[in-house]
Amino acid sequence: MLINASGPKAALVLLAVGALTTATPAVAQTVATDNVRQSQDGTKAMAAAAKTIDGMFKGSSAYDANAFKAAAETIGSHSGERLSSLFEKSIAAPGSKASVNIEAERQAFDKLAADLSVYASRLSAAADRNPDVLSPQMQMRGGDVMTGGPLARKAGVRDVSSMSAEHAFHLMLQTCTSCHAKFRVRAE
Numbered sequence: 081m082l083i084n085a086s087g088p089k090a091a092l093v094l095l096a097v098g099a100l101t102t103a104t105p106a107v108a109q110t111v112a113t114d115n116v117r118q119s120q121d122g123t124k125a126m127a128a129a130a131k132t133i134d135g136m137f138k139g140s141s142a143y144d145a146n147a148f149k150a151a152a153e154t155i156g157s158h159s160g161e162r163l164s165s166l167f168e169k170s171i172a173a174p175g176s177k178a179s180v181n182i183e184a185e186r187q188a189f190d191k192l193a194a195d196l197s198v199y200a201s202r203l204s205a206a207a208d209r210n211p212d213v214l215s216p217q218m219q220m221r222g223g224d225v226m227t228g229g230p231l232a233r234k235a236g237v238r239d240v241s242s243m244s245a246e247h248a249f250h251l252m253l254q255t256c257t258s259c260h261a262k263f264r265v266r267a268e
């Protein structure tokens with residue numbers, strides 16, 4: 081059975097049949113391509129940056145406008161076209177958990193990547209406006225329920241400037257999750 085297969089050759093077989101989920105981490109690592117490594121470095125940086133911002137909103141780490149902005153910029157720089165282009169050629173590359181669906185649903189993928197950069201800019205701008213403290217304006221508030229509701233979803237992210245930074249951050253995390261749910265193959 082394919083489930084028990086291992087080694088680069090087996091990985092190619094798995095790829096051919098689209099059964100990426102059964103590739104073992106060892107196989108994935110030995111044959112990872114540059115693009116895959118690049119995307120993984122990028123996503124790790126994004127994950128660390130999201131953690132930094134999350135800690136500040138939760139109050140588990142002190143607010144630091146520069147660090148907050150740097151984290152937002154890190155996410156911004158790895159999103160949008162850069163994120164989209166990383167997955168242009170590496171689809172189905174051994175070691176990548178990128179779903180083969182990306183090519184088929186390129187527009188949806190690019191939209192999620194672009195949304196991410198909109199939220200990142202929103203957060204970066206919020207840091208500029210709040211150099212000293214994480215102000216109440218940055219935090220979730222009643223109006224966010226409106227801007228984040230089904231109506232807002234219909235309108236897309238155009239209303240992002242009117243929502244609190246924290247709300248934009250939550251929507252950003254949802255964008256990470258949505259894209260992973262749709263386009264990342266689960267290896268575990």
Ligand code: HEC
Binds near residue numbers: 116126177193
């Ligand atoms: C437009 C789609 C998309 C968005 C948005 C997105 N990701 Fe990902 N991410 C992926 C794909 C596809 C993979 C699988 C990459 C691979 O294995 O080559 C991935 C993988 C990852 C990984 C695993 C990296 C590894 O070493 O295997 C982490 C961590 C991650 N993303 C974090 C994030 C965070 C944090 C955000 C939001 C701030 C985010 N991603 C937003 C598509 C996306």
